[in-house]
Amino acid sequence: MNLQILLENRVEAAAIILFGIGLTTLLLNRNLIKKIIGFSFMDSAIFLFLASEGYIAGHTAPIQDAAGSLSAASFINPIPAGLVLTGIVVSVSVTAVMLSLTVRLYQRFHTLNLDEIVQLAREANEEEEEAND
Amino acid sequence: MKNDLDRDLSLSLEESSPQASRLDAAHLHAHDTRIHRQDRAFSTRENQAHALSLGGYRALSVLVAVGVILVLLWGVMDLPAFGRDTNPVENEVAERYLAQGLQEGGATNLVANMILDYRAFDTLGESNVLFTAATAVLLLLRGLQTREADRSLAAAAPEAPADPILRAGARALCPVILLYGLYIILNGHLGPGGGFSGGAVMGAALILYREAYGSEKMGHLFSFRTYRAISFFALAFYALSKAYSFFTGANHLPSIISTGTPGAILSAGLILPLNIAVGFVVCCTMYGFFALFEKGEI
Numbered sequence: 001m002n003l004q005i006l007l008e009n010r011v012e013a014a015a016i017i018l019f020g021i022g023l024t025t026l027l028l029n030r031n032l033i034k035k036i037i038g039f040s041f042m043d044s045a046i047f048l049f050l051a052s053e054g055y056i057a058g059h060t061a062p063i064q065d066a067a068g069s070l071s072a073a074s075f076i077n078p079i080p081a082g083l084v085l086t087g088i089v090v091s092v093s094v095t096a097v098m099l100s101l102t103v104r105l106y107q108r109f110h111t112l113n114l115d116e117i118v119q120l121a122r123e124a125n126e127e128e129e130e131a132n133d
Numbered sequence: 134m135k136n137d138l139d140r141d142l143s144l145s146l147e148e149s150s151p152q153a154s155r156l157d158a159a160h161l162h163a164h165d166t167r168i169h170r171q172d173r174a175f176s177t178r179e180n181q182a183h184a185l186s187l188g189g190y191r192a193l194s195v196l197v198a199v200g201v202i203l204v205l206l207w208g209v210m211d212l213p214a215f216g217r218d219t220n221p222v223e224n225e226v227a228e229r230y231l232a233q234g235l236q237e238g239g240a241t242n243l244v245a246n247m248i249l250d251y252r253a254f255d256t257l258g259e260s261n262v263l264f265t266a267a268t269a270v271l272l273l274l275r276g277l278q279t280r281e282a283d284r285s286l287a288a289a290a291p292e293a294p295a296d297p298i299l300r301a302g303a304r305a306l307c308p309v310i311l312l313y314g315l316y317i318i319l320n321g322h323l324g325p326g327g328g329f330s331g332g333a334v335m336g337a338a339l340i341l342y343r344e345a346y347g348s349e350k351m352g353h354l355f356s357f358r359t360y361r362a363i364s365f366f367a368l369a370f371y372a373l374s375k376a377y378s379f380f381t382g383a384n385h386l387p388s389i390i391s392t393g394t395p396g397a398i399l400s401a402g403l404i405l406p407l408n409i410a411v412g413f414v415v416c417c418t419m420y421g422f423f424a425l426f427e428k429g430e431i
Binding site: 067 | 187191194195197202205210214215217222226227230232235241242243248252255256259263266267269270274324329415422425426
């Protein structure tokens, strides 16, 4: 491993580690709310990664003055900013939908533990099949 | 069985005699035993084997996560150095947006130019994602309390009046926050800001007002009808105002609306109205999410 490059790209490296933390949270926790938190971690990591790709050292935010006198070479890249904006909106929407599904699951099964929900749903299914037979 | 319990609960809330409170206690006890029964169900031998495989699962998932981190870090080492202007990502697309944006779009905020003029369809889709998510949450959560038995609970315990400090603070802050959100939206083509951030700020003001004065009073200002009307008109306006580029061969750069003087409030063609439309959609959606999660009703 070339640590020199890793140190230079430390923002991207931090984004990757944040992504890994989110993935671990998603995999390890049985609690649905904590899984959603892990998912949001992964979203944020990707935004950090994209935003860091657009950065150019010493350049400013892409806001031109009214006369248009600032040179195009003095701005950072605006495309990752636009992509991150889209990403944030989508991540807010997805989080809201996930949370509302969790609310419905909690009201049905009175637990947030995914294992218990799966087991209770299976039991309910079996009872239903028995009733049908 | 659950329905019986809930009826007991609502009975005990309607009456306040000691007998009723005994009923309440009996209900709580029944609830406790139900939980214990569930706990026992999860400690049979079959489930011990399950617990063992759970340990294996945990070890495996940590291994997978660490593996993913290492592989991705390996990828990071092959990335070009951070913050150089010679990186391949700084290509002619970004250069064009930066160099020609002010002449072609007319907004001094070059990012606003990009997302609301060059790539306006992208932003229309984005607003629709937000609207679709709000609709999905509405379908899942609206009127939930009418189906659930805890509606009687809500009826028995009316909304507690909010803290006087919160009410006084909200009275002072709400107009200022709303005004600030409006400023961010209207300033979106001149400086940092725009429909998404300004709409989120305005939504926060509405949420604060609702928390301080209750959903009943909020209903006079912002009801479900308001939500429907604003979302529909804002999205329809956005879609129609961008549809004309279909008739100009999908090349909407030579616009019929002049770009005006750069830096003036009424400049940059359609960017200002589109920012306002997006801002209203975001504001409604943010407030709608909060209201639905709090009460199942906008």
